[in-house]
Amino acid sequence: MGLATEDVERLDEIVKRTRPLHRGDYLFRESDPFRSLYVVKTGSVKTFAPSSEGGEQVLGFHLPGELIGLDAIDRDRHACSAKVLETSAICELPFSRLEELTAMTPSLQHQMYRLLSKEIAQDTDMLLLLGKKNAEERLATFLLSLSQRLRKRGLSPSDFHLSMSRHEIGNYLGLAVETISRLFTRFQEDGLMCVDRKHIQLLNLAALESLVGSCSQNRRQQQT
Amino acid sequence: MGLATEDVERLDEIVKRTRPLHRGDYLFRESDPFRSLYVVKTGSVKTFAPSSEGGEQVLGFHLPGELIGLDAIDRDRHACSAKVLETSAICELPFSRLEELTAMTPSLQHQMYRLLSKEIAQDTDMLLLLGKKNAEERLATFLLSLSQRLRKRGLSPSDFHLSMSRHEIGNYLGLAVETISRLFTRFQEDGLMCVDRKHIQLLNLAALESLVGSCSQNRRQQQT
C-alpha cells in the first residue's frame, strides 16, 4: 500500500483485534453510531442497505485486506449493515484515533484520502455494471473481480469458495436468483468454469475477460 | 457546511477562479493527470466514464455548490471526464495545496473526510436505484434529487430548467431515451408535473415522493 514501516507501526498501535466472528454476526447495523472502520483479516463480509419495502441491496462483498465503513464518516452513523458470511477475523480501527494519527502524519493522511477515493472509483465501476451491462457481463465481471482480489492476497485466482448465496450474488448484481443459477449452468456448459455447489473453478479466464464489457452488441450504444 | 470562518479564509486563499466555461467545454478528461478538485459556482456539469465499446456511462450531474474530482485521488489520474452542460462558473482547488492545508487543520481534514464519505454514500444510493428500482421510480427519484439540491441552494425546487438532454438522463438512470420520453409524458398526464421542452414544473412533490421506492409491488422482494 505504500506505507512506511514507522507509519505501519503507529497504525498498529491503535488497531483493536477482535475475537473471531461467525456467520451471521453483524459488524454493525445501518443507523448504528459510527465509531470504527473495520478491516477483514480472514473470511468475508457483506454490506447491504435497506431498500424500500423491506428489501435490501447488497452493496459489496469484502475479502481479506479490504476496508469497511467509509460511507459512515459523513453522517456519523452507518449507512449500511455489515454481516459476516463465514467465520472471520476482523480488525477494528477506532476512527477518532485514526483521525488524530492522520492529522499528525501527512503520509497517512494521503493514504486515507486514497482509500476513500478508491472506494468512490469502485462504486463508479458498479454503476457502470448496473447501468450498462447485461446479465452475462455482470456475472463474468463479478467472477473476475473475485478472482483478481483473491490473487492479490496470494490465494488461488481460479479455484475458490463462494461464501455468499446465489441470492446474494443476484441481489448484488441486480439480477434474480434464477438468472444467476441459469448463467452458472450455461458458463459451465460453455467450459468457462466448473461449478460444484459453492466451489468454483474458473477454467478459462481469458474467455471470461472477453465476456466482460463487449460480448454481444445487444445493447444500444447509449451515447449522449 | 460547518466550517469556521478562519478555515474558510484559508481555503479561499488557494482557490483559483477560472473564467466562465461554456457548453461542451471539458473540466478534465478521463486519464488526465489529477491536479485539482473543482467546485461548481453556477451552471452545471456532467461527469461520465467510458464504457466498453465506445459508449459512456453518465456518472452524475453537478449543480452549484457541488464538488467534482474526488474519484481521481487514488490513481493520480482522472477516472472520468467532466463536461460543462451550460455556461458555468467553476472554481479550481489545487489538490496538493488543499492537502497541505488539511494536514495543518484538523477541522478541515475532518471536513474532507466527510466530503469523500458523502460521495460514497451518494454512490450507494445510485447503486440501489440501478439495482432495484423500475423506470418510474428512477425518474421520480431523479426529479426529486434535482428538486432538493436546487432548494438547498435557494433556488426553486419545483420550477427549473434541465441542462441535460433526455439522452443523458436516460444514460444516467440506466434507461433508454424513449423510456424517459414516455415517462415524462405519463407523469404529465398524471398531473405530477408540467414539461415544456427543458422547462420542468413539479406540480405534486408529495405524489412524486410516494412513487420513489414503493409505488408498485411489481418487483420481487430481493431479500437474501
Added chain:
DNA sequence: CGAAGGTTTGAGTCTTCTCAAGAGCGGTGG
C-alpha cells in the same frame, strides 16, 4: 429423519429495449 432453506429448471409474462418514423425546435444562410 424431517424440516428448512438454497438451487435448479421450466413455462409464461412483462417491463423495457430496439427499430422506425414523424414532429418540433433552433440555428444558418441565402
Added chain:
DNA sequence: CCACCGCTCTTGAGAAGACTCAAACCTTCG
C-alpha cells in the same frame, strides 16, 4: 424573413432479456 437542415424529442409497434411463478431436487442441520 423564411426555407432548410440537423438534432432532439415523441410516439408506435414489435422483440427480447430478465423476471415471476411454480415445482422438484438437494443439502444442511437440528
